[in-house]
Amino acid sequence: MIGKLAPWYREHGRHALPWRASRDRWTVLVSEVMLHQTQVPRVAAVFDTFMARFPTPAATAAAGPAAVITAWGRLGYPRRARWLWEASLRIVQDGWPSDLSELPGVGRYTAAAVAAQVDDDDRVGIEVNIRRVCERVLGTRLAESEAEECVREIGKGLRPRDRLLAMMDLGATVCTARAPSCDRCPIVSLCATRGTHADETKRRPQARYVGSFRQRRGTVMARLRVGPVAAAELDGEVLASLLDDGLAEVTRGRAHLPRPPRRGSSPGAGVRGR
DNA sequence: AACTCGGGGGT
DNA sequence: ACCCCAGAGTT
Structure with a gap:
């Protein structure tokens, strides 16, 4: 199949997002952690201010947990801020681990995503957008390993960094959860669904927040x-x-x-x- | 496999 | 009211 994803990404990718400008490992890691279960606009609104204050692991570790947790503000899931500070301390003391998932608060997806963005590492990270795109393209629910294979297929010809970001941007801006815009989709020709389907992985319903x-x-x-x-x-x-x-x-x-x-x-x- | 963990914006 | 969000850690 001719690669239509690459030209789409060049033209429509969200290249202006503040963290996209950097390939610094700490900068990318902070962005990924902030983005856990948190929408892009909310992170974009506070990212530069946070990075100005905590530009490196050393600066973060020295600032202490209280400063980081406070600066986290209303981003939610404040344990992320605590873990991020702990991660900064470990990095200062022991250096960067080869597998970032050794750091507190960094799991499979985030480790793969940072490696891809910073080092063009070939490992594929699967998050909600990419999973949704792949499940629609193939028309069925996918295990993580199956989704990874799907990304390698769809993203042929793209370097790992661009492959990750292109798939995420496609899921976030075109192949959206509720109302996908298939008329704007660069890979609609190879999509088995072209819309939504009943077998998509569903978010686990959250417990009611009000009163919790x-x-x-x-x-x-x-x-x-x-x-x-x-x-x-x-x-x-x-x-x-x-x-x-x-x-x-x-x-x-x-x-x-x-x-x-x-x-x-x-x-x-x-x-x-x- | 199921639970817990914030908070905000969209519909 | 309910859904959605670049997940991870614990039980």
């Missing part, structure tokens, strides 16, 4: 970001879970909070042993 424990955590995190607050003013159960995740360090030096419990310490009579 997650929302309570979000409320406490928002309060902690503002500034000092006494622990007694916060939801104790939520605060305990934040301490478990290393997120209450956002308040280090600014508030009176209990220290995280030591392993093996005996629980007291308080809320959940704290």
Whole structure:
């Protein structure tokens, strides 16, 4: 099949996204972590400001977890910020691991995506957009290994970096989840579906957010970001879970909070042993 | 395999 | 109200 994806990508790829300008490993890693379950426009809005403050692993590690978690702002899933700081510390101490999935918060997809973008590594990462494109092209649900093979087929002639970004951009801007624009699709001629089909991998339905424990955590995190607050003013159960995740360090030096419990310490009579 | 983990925007 | 989002870690 003639490669129509490459010219489409050259013309319609989202080359202006701020992180696309760099092949710096740290810059690309930060972008990928921020993009976990988070839409592109939300990341684009804060990316340059974040990178100006945390331009390198050394700067990030030196800034400490509280600064990173605070700067994360309202991006959501603040554990990502905590893990990113931990990753920066490991990189400073031990150097970059050959497999980035050794870093906290970096899984199969992110490790492959960073390697592809920075080193043109041939490993294929599968995320939601690429999976959707492949499942529609083949007209059936795919295991990860099958999706990888599909990407190699569709992306023939593209270098790994361009292959990854072209497939993602296609999924994000043309082969969208709800209403694909098949009339604008460069590979519609080899697509078995040309629309949506019932067998597509479905997102696991999230638990209702309004009224959830997650929302309570979000409320406490928002309060902690503002500034000092006494622990007694916060939801104790939520605060305990934040301490478990290393997120209450956002308040280090600014508030009176209990220290995280030591392993093996005996629980007291308080809320959940704290 | 199923759960948990934020938050915002689109429909 | 429900769906969607460049996932990862834990159980």
